Amino acid sequence: QTYKPEYKISTVVGAPFPWGLMAERWATIVKDKSGGKINMKVYPGASLVGGDQTKEFTAMRQGVIDMAVGSTINWSPQVAELNLFSLPFLMPDHKAIDAITQGPAGKKIFEIIGSKDVVPLAWGENGFREISNSKRDVKKPEDLKGLKIRVVGSPLYNETFTALGANPTQMSWADAQPALSTGAVDGQENPLTIFTVAKLHTVGQKHVTLWGYVADPLIFAVSKPVWDTFSPADQQILREAAVDAAKYGVEIARKGITAADPSVLKEIEGLGVTITRLTPEEQKAFQAATKPVYDKWKARIGADLVTQAEKSVAAR
Amino acid sequence: MSNEPDPLLMNQEPPVRVPLTFERVVAALAMGALCLITLGNVFARYLTNYSFAFTEEFSIALMVVVTMLGASIATAADRNIRITWFANMLPPAGRRVAEVISSLAIITMFGLLVWLGGRLVWDEYRFEVTSPGLGEPQWVYTLALPLLAAAVIGRAIGHLVRVWRARKVPKHESVEPI
Amino acid sequence: MITAALFLCFLLLFIAGTPVGVALGLAGCLAIFMADLGLMAAPTNAYTGIAKYPLLAVPMFVLVGAIFDRSGVALRLVNFTSAIVGRRAGSLAAVTVIVSMFLGGISGSGPANAAAVGGAMIGALSRAGYPRAFSASVIGAAAATDILIPPSIALIIYSVLVPQASVPALFAAGMIPGILAGIALIVPVLYVSKKNGFGLAEKDLPRPPFWKSFREAIWGLLAPVLILGGMRAGWFTPTEAAVMAVLYGLFVGFVIYRSLTLRDVYEMFVEAAEISGVILIVVALAAIFGWAGSTLGVFDHAANAIVATGGNQYVILTLLIIMLIVIGMFLDGVSTFLILLPLLMPIANKFGWDPVWFGVLLTLKIAIGQFTPPMAVNLMVSCRIAGVPMESTLRWVFPMIASMFVVLILMVIFPEIALWLPRVLGYL
Ligand code: NA
Ligand code: NA
Numbered sequence: 001q002t003y004k005p006e007y008k009i010s011t012v013v014g015a016p017f018p019w020g021l022m023a024e025r026w027a028t029i030v031k032d033k034s035g036g037k038i039n040m041k042v043y044p045g046a047s048l049v050g051g052d053q054t055k056e057f058t059a060m061r062q063g064v065i066d067m068a069v070g071s072t073i074n075w076s077p078q079v080a081e082l083n084l085f086s087l088p089f090l091m092p093d094h095k096a097i098d099a100i101t102q103g104p105a106g107k108k109i110f111e112i113i114g115s116k117d118v119v120p121l122a123w124g125e126n127g128f129r130e131i132s133n134s135k136r137d138v139k140k141p142e143d144l145k146g147l148k149i150r151v152v153g154s155p156l157y158n159e160t161f162t163a164l165g166a167n168p169t170q171m172s173w174a175d176a177q178p179a180l181s182t183g184a185v186d187g188q189e190n191p192l193t194i195f196t197v198a199k200l201h202t203v204g205q206k207h208v209t210l211w212g213y214v215a216d217p218l219i220f221a222v223s224k225p226v227w228d229t230f231s232p233a234d235q236q237i238l239r240e241a242a243v244d245a246a247k248y249g250v251e252i253a254r255k256g257i258t259a260a261d262p263s264v265l266k267e268i269e270g271l272g273v274t275i276t277r278l279t280p281e282e283q284k285a286f287q288a289a290t291k292p293v294y295d296k297w298k299a300r301i302g303a304d305l306v307t308q309a310e311k312s313v314a315a316r
Numbered sequence: 317m318s319n320e321p322d323p324l325l326m327n328q329e330p331p332v333r334v335p336l337t338f339e340r341v342v343a344a345l346a347m348g349a350l351c352l353i354t355l356g357n358v359f360a361r362y363l364t365n366y367s368f369a370f371t372e373e374f375s376i377a378l379m380v381v382v383t384m385l386g387a388s389i390a391t392a393a394d395r396n397i398r399i400t401w402f403a404n405m406l407p408p409a410g411r412r413v414a415e416v417i418s419s420l421a422i423i424t425m426f427g428l429l430v431w432l433g434g435r436l437v438w439d440e441y442r443f444e445v446t447s448p449g450l451g452e453p454q455w456v457y458t459l460a461l462p463l464l465a466a467a468v469i470g471r472a473i474g475h476l477v478r479v480w481r482a483r484k485v486p487k488h489e490s491v492e493p494i
Numbered sequence: 495m496i497t498a499a500l501f502l503c504f505l506l507l508f509i510a511g512t513p514v515g516v517a518l519g520l521a522g523c524l525a526i527f528m529a530d531l532g533l534m535a536a537p538t539n540a541y542t543g544i545a546k547y548p549l550l551a552v553p554m555f556v557l558v559g560a561i562f563d564r565s566g567v568a569l570r571l572v573n574f575t576s577a578i579v580g581r582r583a584g585s586l587a588a589v590t591v592i593v594s595m596f597l598g599g600i601s602g603s604g605p606a607n608a609a610a611v612g613g614a615m616i617g618a619l620s621r622a623g624y625p626r627a628f629s630a631s632v633i634g635a636a637a638a639t640d641i642l643i644p645p646s647i648a649l650i651i652y653s654v655l656v657p658q659a660s661v662p663a664l665f666a667a668g669m670i671p672g673i674l675a676g677i678a679l680i681v682p683v684l685y686v687s688k689k690n691g692f693g694l695a696e697k698d699l700p701r702p703p704f705w706k707s708f709r710e711a712i713w714g715l716l717a718p719v720l721i722l723g724g725m726r727a728g729w730f731t732p733t734e735a736a737v738m739a740v741l742y743g744l745f746v747g748f749v750i751y752r753s754l755t756l757r758d759v760y761e762m763f764v765e766a767a768e769i770s771g772v773i774l775i776v777v778a779l780a781a782i783f784g785w786a787g788s789t790l791g792v793f794d795h796a797a798n799a800i801v802a803t804g805g806n807q808y809v810i811l812t813l814l815i816i817m818l819i820v821i822g823m824f825l826d827g828v829s830t831f832l833i834l835l836p837l838l839m840p841i842a843n844k845f846g847w848d849p850v851w852f853g854v855l856l857t858l859k860i861a862i863g864q865f866t867p868p869m870a871v872n873l874m875v876s877c878r879i880a881g882v883p884m885e886s887t888l889r890w891v892f893p894m895i896a897s898m899f900v901v902l903i904l905m906v907i908f909p910e911i912a913l914w915l916p917r918v919l920g921y922l
Contacts, residue, residue: 008789047788050542050781051657054448058439064532077446077454116443148361155451169361170372170449171547171731177660181920182728203920343767344760347553354554354737358730376545382553383544383778386771395768396513397776399824401868403511414510421512425519425779433537461541488511494603494647494773494827494860 007040007066007226012053012074014044017193019218022124022249023069026220029241034234040067061117063225069218071126073152081112083301084309086214088160088290089283094254096313097125097215103312105305117224121242124218124249126191127257131211133187134180134204137276138211141165141289148185150176159293160213164286177203191216192257192264201271208268209276211286220246330393332474339392339467343385346378353378373449377457384464391422391471400488408484415485419476426465426472433462497792500525504783514829519779522786531789536782543781544774547733548661551602551650553770554736558645559606560762561740562597565747565754567714568614571596574711577702583694584687586622587632588680590615594636595676598643599718600739602650604864608637608872612879623695628686630880631865631890634872635679638861638898641827642672644722645732648827648860651777652853655835659849661732662725663921667854667912674901674911675861682893713746726919773828780832787836797840807845811906814838815859822863826871830860850922854912855905862898865891 009027014020020042027040046053048065057078059065072082084090084105091097100106101123110120131138133147145165151157152170161168169185179185181203188205195201195208220242230238256264269275278286287294298306330336353371390396403414439445440455447454479485503524507517523536562568575589575596594611601607612633619629641648644665653661687693720742725735747754787793800810821830842852864872867884873891877884905911916922 043789045657048785050539050785052542052545055538055542058436058443058445059535059538061443062439062532062534062538064535064538074448077448077451078443080444080446154448167361179728179731182662182726184728184731340764343771344763347557347763347767350550350553351557351737351740354550354734355741358734358738372547375550376547379550379553379774380541380544382767383771383774386768387775388771389764389768390772390775393768395772397515397772397826397829398511398513399508399869400511401824402509417507417510418512418516421507421510421516421520425516425523428519428523428533429537429540432533433541436534436537436541458541461537494605494641494651 003037003229004066005039007038008048009040009042010046010048010056010060010065010068010070011042011044012046012071013194014042017197018249018253019069019124019126020044021252022218022245025248026069026241026245029244030238033237033241038230038234038237057116057118060221060223063223065223066226067220067222069124069220071216071218073154073216075219076154079109079113079116081109081301081305083154083156083297084109084306085217086154086156086160087294087297087301087306088213089287089294090306090309091215091313092212092280092283094258095316097217099312099316100309101217103308105309105312108305108308113219113221118221119224119227120219120221121239122220122246124220124246125253126216126218127193127253128191128210128212128215129189130192130195130208131187131189131213132195132200132205132208132273134183134206135186137207137274138209139276139278139282140285147187150179150185150188156293156297159296160290163290163293165289180204189213191253192268193253196264196268201268201273206273207276208273209278210265211278211283213286213290218246218249331478332392332471334470334474336389336392339385339388343382343389346381346385350375350378350382371450373447373452373457377460380457381460381464384460384468388464388467388471391468392474394475394486394488398488411485412479415479416476419472419479422472423469423476426468429465430462430469433458433465437462496525496528496790499528500783500786500790500792513776514825514833515776515779518776518783518833522779522782522784525786525790526782529786529790531786535785535789539781539785540778543778546654548650548654549774549777551645551661551733551736552647552773553766554733554740555602555645555647555650556606556769556773557762557766558736558739558743559601559603559610560766561743561747561754562600562714562717563606563610563613564758564762565743566614566751567600567717567743567746568593568597568610570707570710570751571714572614572618573702573707574715577704577707580701581622581693581697581699583691583697584684586615586619586693587624587629587683587687590619590629590632591636591639591676591679591683594633595639595643595673596714596718598640598672599722600645600714600743601640602645602647602736604637604640604861604872605875607640608633608875609879611637612876616876616880619693621696622693624687624692626880627882627886628692628890630873630876630882631887631894632679632683633876633880634865634870634887635891635894635898636676637872637876638864639672639676639679641857641861641864642668642675642854644668644672645736646857647773648831648857649853650732651773651828651831652835652857654777655831656839656849656853659853660921662919663850663916664853665722665725665732666916666919666921667850668857669915671854671858671901671905671912674904675858675898678897678901679894682897686890686893713750717742717746776828776832780829784832784836793836794840796837797844800841801844807847808906810841810845814841815902818856818859819863819866822860822866823869825869827857827860827864830863831856848909848913850916851905851909851912855902858898858902858905862895862902866895867891 011023023042049055049059053074057075072085076082113120141164148167151168158168437455437458445454504521571593579585649664721735721739
């Protein structure tokens with residue numbers, strides 16, 4: 001069969017972020033194993049969908065994008081079940097993320113995605129989203145009261161921050177940086193890799209809390225119409241390469257932010273930023289404050305799926 | 317001051333058979349709503365603890381409406397950004413051909429938006445895509461694209477008919493708006 | 495082959511007089527179809543091309559321009575500035591430039607500025623003894639400073655196309671070049687007026703009373719303070735600043751000057767919607783062209799080829815500016831940005847040019863083009879108000895064009911002219 005000269009992988013951020021690196025690794029492995037027959041190129045910045053990452057999934061379904069390493073948050077408008085990972089304080093640690101993605105809940109989600117003309121191949125990682133602000137250390141929900149926090153656009157995030165007493169504000173990342181520097185908003189939430197690369201300490205973000213309220217696993221996927229053009233052997237190559245690249249991606253996404261290897265945390269503290277680490281009890285207070293939101297969305301996402309995920313987390 | 321013709325938009329009243337009332341009233345309402353939503357956002361931020369910010373997606377949807385209606389009015393009045401300098405060097409018959417090509421191009425482009433945009437809406441409806449900010453059905457927002465593209469087609473057809481009937485191509489003076 | 499189709503299709507339609515956006519969109523669709531990239535990319539990109547929050551500032555600043563045009567603010571600013579400057583040769587022409595720059599701190603578009611200042615000034619300039627063609631030239635040229643002095647619709651659109659350059663950084667970067675451009679215009683305006691004895695017809699009339707004119711002008715004087723100060727202080731985003739300016743302008747027009755009616759508001763809303771639609775439909779359809787070109791790798795290849803010629807970066811920059819001058823003879827600012835930026839940005843990146851500096855440089859070039867005949871949108875508006883043909887302005891605008899070009903050359907040699915302010919304000 002004839003293959004396209006180039007297959008396009010969409011990502012939201014490129015190298016040197018782990019997100020971009022794992023997509024590039026996928027392309028490299030596939031090229032090697034297919035003997036140069038399958039060429040994939042990474043298009044960061046969601047540039048294949050005019051910069052609107054929430055359109056990525058639809059575009060892939062329509063065959064406008066061949067492949068993507070996409071975020072569960074950005075795909076949740078099309079796949080409501082992906083809101084699972086945005087349930088506040090569902091996953092207390094990295095092991096919990098793995099327990100869900102590699103367990104029955106992860107499998108179920110892949111089945112759902114597969115029913116929407118997109119072929120999911122492997123789970124990568126963007127990381128826990130940690131909160132930072134310019135005002136004070138956040139140890140308990142009351143500390144968030146009245147803080148204006150820039151959040152990604154999603155009703156679930158809006159409700160979570162409202163439940164915590166904060167004042168969530170939705171704005172594009174381009175608007176967010178000047179807004180942070182002028183104090184129009186007080187804080188933001190993102191994986192720590194974004195914090196360091198975007199140098200958020202220079203816009204007054206001096207208080208970081210490691211609260212791990214949500215994590216954003218990434219999904220390696222191929223458009224179904226494109227997938228069907230590959231021979232079974234090449235499909236196998238794509239799948240195995242995605243699994244390998246995802247494994248590498250999870251590794252680099254967690255580098256330097258664990259108790260065993262806190263090098264990135266040390267680096268951030270070296271910039272004059274205080275990092276607050278919550279004890280399990282302190283984290284419980286946040287969990288309790290967001291419980292009504294959790295319960296409401298558990299029903300909306302599908303109680304069975306969420307219960308399955310909870311079980312996997314408990315048994316990790 | 318309102319009696320004088322506006323220097324930015326000369327020929328305020330294009331010679332249309334179907335009045336522009338619909339486009340104008342809806343466009344003005346959308347502009348007004350845009351102002352009110354954004355104002356509400358500012359006031360809510362400073363005067364209340366309630367976050368109004370997720371209305372951003374209403375604003376964006378309204379902006380798409382304003383764009384398409386504005387394009388429709390501009391097409392009726394022949395005020396889109398286009399360069400007739402080259403076409404004007406042609407003899408009258410050539411100019412008419414160029415004008416017909418231009419109108420057919422508009423009809424084709426917006427026809428594609430009606431057809432493909434309609435497929436996009438259908439896709440979003442079928443797969444129950446929700447909006448990223450408020451979780452509303454996305455197809456309701458996207459619908460503005462194919463629906464109002466049809467209005468532009470109507471205006472382009474009207475212009476084509478007027479060009480066809482008239483002996484000579486009307487003089488074009490486009491707005492360059494920035 | 496597909497690349498050729500992309501550009502040929504655009505060029506043919508463009509030359510036939512098809513609207514620029516439609517020509518871009520159809521060429522993009524043709525290339526997408528031929529390369530089998532999936533035609534659904536067309537509606538998706540057209541929608542996401544305009545469904546961007548920062549673009550909301552475009553209709554809002556267009557509306558601000560319309561409101562301040564009709565509310566009579568410009569006229570009060572003229573009286574006040576005249577009270578300060580007095581009535582020497584060329585002084586009222588200089589006042590025109592200063593008032594334009596001041597209105598530039600409120601409105602975001604050159605033609606809107608030309609309309610507002612032209613409406614307020616043309617009569618006064620004629621009574622003071624300036625030839626109408628000269629007045630139209632001064633108004634058209636001075637209005638060009640508007641798209642440099644923040645707020646600026648041109649810079650907002652640049653920021654949307656080049657996300658690394660934020661709107662606040664661009665706004666700050668445009669300020670000093672905009673003021674320099676205004677000063678650069680005053681020099682030839684005063685020289686030509688002195689030489690020809692323009693503006694002496696009313697030299698014996700008394701100056702307008704200072705305090706009275708100040709009291710009336712204060713509302714106009716405060717508007718840029720509100721818009722720029724509010725953004726700087728972090729009270730509101732650029733979009734919100736525009737809406738606050740709308741509110742303020744309506745307040746001044748209804749309550750203070752009592753020059754507006756509800757009918758005016760309706761008409762301004764419709765007018766702003768149409769002008770915004772004209773701009774944004776090009777943005778939407780050009781997104782299809784841009785997507786096709788960048789997905790096919792056309793722009794990258796072209797940029798690589800240009801850089802591979804091994805030319806010195808100043809040589810390349812000079813060639814780019816010459817190309818822009820030629821293109822500017824036929825094309826407006828928005829279209830220039832939308833067609834050329836996908837090609838220019840890879841070149842800028844390869845040479846390591848600062849995207850904020852580059853954006854202000856391009857905008858300055860577009861500003862000059864706004865009063866360079868034959869396609870000179872500002873002159874079109876000012877000549878219409880003055881009732882003179884554009885050809886009559888040729889002898890007057892030439893020194894102004896040359897003078898503003900000096901600012902452009904200075905900005906190439908000293909990039910800090912643009913970059914100093916945003917750096918000090920912490921936007922870079
Ligand atoms: Na301005
Ligand atoms: Na020009």
